[in-house]
Amino acid sequence: MFNLAPVSLWLEDYSALKALFERWRAQGVEDLQAHLQCDPLLLSQCSASLKVLRVNQRTLDLFSAASQSELLGQLAQVFRGDMHTAMVREMVQLWEGRLEFTNETVNYALDGRRLDVRISIRVLPGHEADWGRVLVSLEDITQQVQGAARLRRSEHYARDLFEYSPVSLWVEDFSAIKLLLEGVRAQGIVDFKTFLKVHPEFVSRCMQEIRVIDVNQQTLQMFGATSKEHLLNNIGRVFRGEMQESFAEQLQDLWDGKTVQQREVTNYSLSGDVVHIHMQFSVLGSHLDDWSLVLLSLVDITARKKAEAYLEYLGKHDVLTQLRNRAFYAEELNRLTRKGPWPFAVIAIDLNGLKAINDEQGHAAGDAMLRRAGEVLAKAVDAPACAARVGGDEFAVLLPGLDERAAQVVRERIQSLIELNNQFYSGQPLGFAIGIACCQSGEGVEAALHKADQAMYEEKRRYYQHIGAERRR
Structure with missing residues (x-):
């Protein structure tokens, strides 16, 4: 069973390590982690105290070793580099009396491959007094670790694309607005345009139900905000005046099923300056059922509008x-x-x-x-x-x-x-x-x-x- 186990198994003798710990205690050591950090050679003494008695076939396959003797003869290549930090944590847990624990560390195969492993250590029953038999199992989690690293890099890349985009980006939640529109339909309303003229307060209510999830750096710069909190706490100063009329048009498009829209709107910076905007609005495809994720991109066209106004002025x-x-x-x-x-x-x-x-x-x-x-x-x-x-x-x-x-x-x-x-x-x-x-x-x-x-x-x-x-x- 030991030899045929599908995970890497190591049978080891930790009795020399236990004796080393007892000597250090006798010398007055109380904080093992601080003690090991004082002198890197002390960790080497711990490592030298561990005696490998036997490994199984899965261990040989994992570390690309032809035999147990080849593996044990080259342990210095297996346990090196990144693993020392993890080894300190293992020694501290043994020092504190924990006879069974799990940790994640790094080993290296004899062919040079880096192996991310989850290590489980258990002092076997009957050997609690001397740590003469310890079972160590290693689970190869390299794929999971590398996948998680790729995911983190991908998330970081996506975050940078959003955060440092040269146009203003807003991520918003329109799910409450969808529910309000569905409520109007349930009342039997067919002519939504007339409904909005009769009930202009419905537009204001929908505007209040927009939940801004995130904005990027260009948004802060465009609207003169010092932080995202500064902008979101003063959102009423940004969306006002003519915005109500353009938002009514946006609601009409949503009522008609247009979940991808673009239009020119007028917003205001926090300093009160008019900001003319070309807005592109899109309900993300995976959220069409509830509109809980909407992306808006805003391009500042104030300079263009001023140029157009001046050309119009010159024409007249x-x-x-x-x-x-x-x-x-x-x-x-x-x-x-x-x-x-x-x-x-x-x-x-x-x-x-x-x-x-x-x-x-x-x-x-x-x-x-x-x-x-x-x-x-x-x-x-x-x-x-x-x-x-x-x-x-x-x-x-x-x-x-x-x-x-x-x-x-x-x-x-x-x-x-x-x-x-x-x-x-x-x-x-x-x-x-x-x-x-x-x-x-x-x-x-x-x-x-x-x-x-x-x-x-x-x-x-x-x-x-x-x-x-x-x-x-």
Whole structure:
């Protein structure tokens, strides 16, 4: 039975070790572990006190030995390196009187292979007084240990991929939300979109039921958090405002069975700054039955949004004056012609003396005068009125819903602002030639524009006649 056992068995004599322990006790040693750590040679004395009497065939196979004599002759190759730390633990347990225990250690086969083994030591019955017969069994656990090591490396690799991903990653639990949606279905609700409009509090409740399991380092950096606890304790400052509307859309998609989604949303950093996000949402495949594991990746697109907004601004604004440009003016005029409201008034404006300023003082002085014109007109009108630069020195103010009397009030406001502007700026005074016209329907818009232009040109003509008279005088 000993020789045919499927595990490695060693029959050993520990009596010399027991005698060594008794001598040390007599010398006053109380803490064996501290005693062995004082002098590495003391552990070698323990090892030399162990006498191997017999090993079985499984032991020879495990350690690649042809015979017991070959194995015993090369024990120094078998018991080396990593095993010494484990051996200290074995000696301490024997010192403390434990006659049966288990430990894990490392041995080496004669062909050099490392063997991770689970060692069980038992002082056999009848030999408790002298430790003359001890049975040692070794179970080869190399595969398990290596598998566990591979698993740890894999977990560490996966954790690093998550933790140091260049995009913000969130692991969340949506199981409570799934139950809430199922509860709504159980009530017989079919039109979920209408349900959300009637019960907006349902969206808030679902948001409160989201459980954040983990976030990565990029998330902390994106939202200005010092730690995961800092972020999660202030999650209400991140998801607010416009987020409720986008989350309602997300719930609608989940209701329709879309467990993989992407959309652009707006969040907030803990400092209060707006963070525009491209979000990708996915219920992990192994959790589709309960939505208990959801992965969200968030990409910060704030810079892109700012660039888009600036390009949109440039498409509708005149860079020099900051007023609307001719393209926006034409589009808005077309819209007002089709839809009103009526009456509709227009003010045509021309900047007086720009050519002379450009010729005499240079285009920088002319640009400065144009900027002053933009300042005046921007302050003179409020939405839905629109002030635009439609040419080099030509401007227009569209006044939907106002008649000619109201347009005259706007004109007086412009004149007052011109006076204030001229008091603020020294040098060449700012002056406008202004024409006003009004119409009652879309058919009259073209005629109103022409009439306003004619009135403006007439005022312009009187201005230059006055300038000429001043020069002659």
